[in-house]
Amino acid sequence: MQSDLTINLKHFIQSLYAQGVRHVVISPGSRTTPVALLWAEFAATVQPDMQLHIAVDERDAGFLGLGLAKTQQMPVALLATSGTATVNYAPAIAEAAVSHVPLIAVTTDRPEELQGIGAPQTLDQQALFGTHVKKALAVTMQSTTPDTTEYIDYAIQDAVHVATQQPAGPIQLNLPLRKPLMPDLNQSWPVVEPIIYADSTTQLELPATLLAQLAEKVMFLAGPAETVDYQQQLQAVAERHAIPVLADVLGQIRPGANDIGGIDALIESDAIATLPKPRAIVRFGGTPVSAKVLQWLKAEQIPVVQVGENFVGRDHSRVTRYQLDVGETPFLNAFDQTIAPQPAAFLQEWQSSQGVIKQAIDNQPLSDIGVVKTMAALPAETQLFIANSMAIRDYDNYWLPERPVTAWANRGANGIDGTIATAVGMAQGHANNWLAIGDLALFHDMNGLMLAKQAQVNLNVLVINNDGGGIFSFLPQAKAEDYFETLFGTPQALSVEKIAALYDAPYTRITDLADLAELVATPADGLRLIEVVTDRAENVAQHQAVLADLVGGSSDADD
DSSP states (O other), X not given: OOOHHHHHHHHHHHHHHHTXXXXXXXXXXXXXXXXXXXXXXXXXXXXXXXXXXEOSSHHHHHHHHHHHHHHHTSOEEEEEOSXXXXXXXXXXXXXXXXXXXXXXXXXXXXXXXXXXXTOTTOOXXXXXXXXXXXXXXXXXXXXXXXXXXXXXXXXHHHHHHHHHSSSOOOEEEEEEOOSOOOOOOXXXXXXXXXXXXXXXXXOOOOOHHHXXXXXSSEEEEEOOOSOSSSHHHXXXXXXHHTOXXXXXXXXXXXXXXXXXXXXXXXXXXXXXXXXXXXXXXXEESSSOSOHHHHHHHHHTTOOEXXXXXXXXXXXXXXXXXXXXXSOHHXXXXXXXXXXXOOOHHHHXXXXXXXXXXXXXXXXXXXXXXXXXXXXXXXXXXXXXXXXXXXXXXXXXXHOOOSSOOEEEOOTTTOOOTTHHHHHHHHXXXXXXXXXXXXXXXXXXTTHHHHHHHHHTOOEEEEEEEOSSOGGGGGSGGGGOXXXXXXIIIOOOXXXXXXXXXXXXXXXXXXXXXXXXXXXXXXXXXXXXXXXXXOOHHHHHHHHHHHHHHHHHHSSSOOO
16 A cells, blocks of 8 residues: 555656656755655656656756756756755746746755754745745645645646746745655556646737837847747748847847847947937847847837737836737737838848948957857757856857857846756757856856766857956956956966866867867767867957947948
C-alpha cells in the first residue's frame, strides 16, 4: 500500500505535467528526497518527455530554468531543499517576474512543528519571494483527508495556469515534508485529467481618434519580445504599409526589409536630426535596450501607442498616449485591414541610416565594435545570448545580422548574475548557440560553465576581456580618477584560458577578426571559450569615433 506522501506527490507531479511542465531543474538536498525520486521515476517509466536537469548551485539552477522557460516558451519547475538553498532562487525569480517568465519554484520545507524553534536548515519559506511571484501556495503532502488528491489536482493545475496566464510570471509552491522521506517506488501511478483553460480571441476595432494618428509617417518600435509568435506578421504588415521598424536587438525581427537598427547611436550622434520625424510610434514588446529612444520620443512629443497584454502600464517614460490591452496579432490584423499604406519616401529616408551605420563600423579593428560587426555573419537559426552592460548596448547599436538569428538576454531586471546558466538553458536541444559576454559577467557565473559541460550543449562563449567593467568608462564616475579603478573598473586579472581548462573546454584567443569570422561561420560543437582582449580606454575612443562618423556620413548615405 502506498503512503499518503507517495500518493499525494504523484498527484502533484502529474498535475504539473497536465499543465505543460516538461522540464524540472533539481538541486540535490535531503528534504527534496521524495519529490526528486518520484519525479525521476515519472520521467523514466511514465512520461519519457519529462526532462530532469541537475544543478548543484541553486542560483544557477534558477537561471538555467529561466533560460529553458524563456526560449522554449513553456513553464519550467525548480526543486530545492529547505533553508538558504531556496533563497538562492531569488535573482532568477526577480528576473522572471519582470520579464514575464513562468518559473515554478517548488521549495521543500520543514514541517510546522520545526518552524521558529531553532531547528537546523529551517527558515520562514512562506511567501518567500514576496511580490515577485504571482502566487505563493503551501500544500501539505502528508494529509490523510479524503479529498486531498482532488485538491492537489485542482490547486496545482490552477497555480500553473496563473503562472502562464498573461502577463506570465513565476509562482512558488512550498511543500512542508515530515520524515520519513522515502517514497514508495515502483508502484502504480494515478491518472490526472488536465483542466482545459479556454483562450478567447479578441476582435479589435481601432478608435477613430487613434486612426487619425496612424494615417501617415507611422513607425513601429519592436522592443524586447517575450514571445516569438507575432514577429513575422509585424514584418509583413510593415512591408505592406511602408512602415520603418525601430528594431531592438531583442525584438526577434532582425534582419528585415524595413528594420532600423542602432537607434541609440543615431540619437547620441545627432544623426537623427537629418531624418524625418514620425507622427506616431506603435510600440511592441518590453522596455527597449536603448534608453535614449524613449527620451527622444518624449522630447519630440511623439504620440506612442503601446500594444500587448504584458506591457500595459509599463512605460517608465510616461509618453504613452494609447494603451491597448490586446494581443499583438489582433492589433496587427486591425491595423492591416483599417489603415492605408503610407508613401514610401518616409521609409526610404529612414533606411538610409543603415548605410551610414554600416559605413561607420566597416573598418573597425579588433575591438568591441569590430567583434559585433563580425558576429553579423552568424548562420541562420543560430541562437545568441547577450550579456548585460556593455555587450547588450553594442549589439543593439551595431549588430546588423545578415540572416535570421534569435537573440536573447536577461533584460528584465538587467543583472549580470546567472548569465551563463541562462544561456545554457537557451542552448538545450538547439544545434548552434553563442554567448556574448564580458569578463566580469563571466567571473560572476563560472558555475554556469559546469552546467554547460554536464549538459553537453553546443555553446560558443565569446568573451570580451577588457579586465573590468567597461560600461563604467562611459559614465560620469570615470572622471573620478583617484577612485574609479578600485570602485568601478574592478579588474580581476582573469585568465580565460585557465578557466577553459578547468572545465575541459577548448580555448581560442582571437588576434585577428578574420579568425573570428572563420569561427562564426562554423557551428558550435560542445562548449568552447573564445577570448578577445581589448582595452577599456581605447574602447571609449573607438565608440566616440564611430559616433562622429555617423554625423559625418548622415548626409551622403545612399544605401
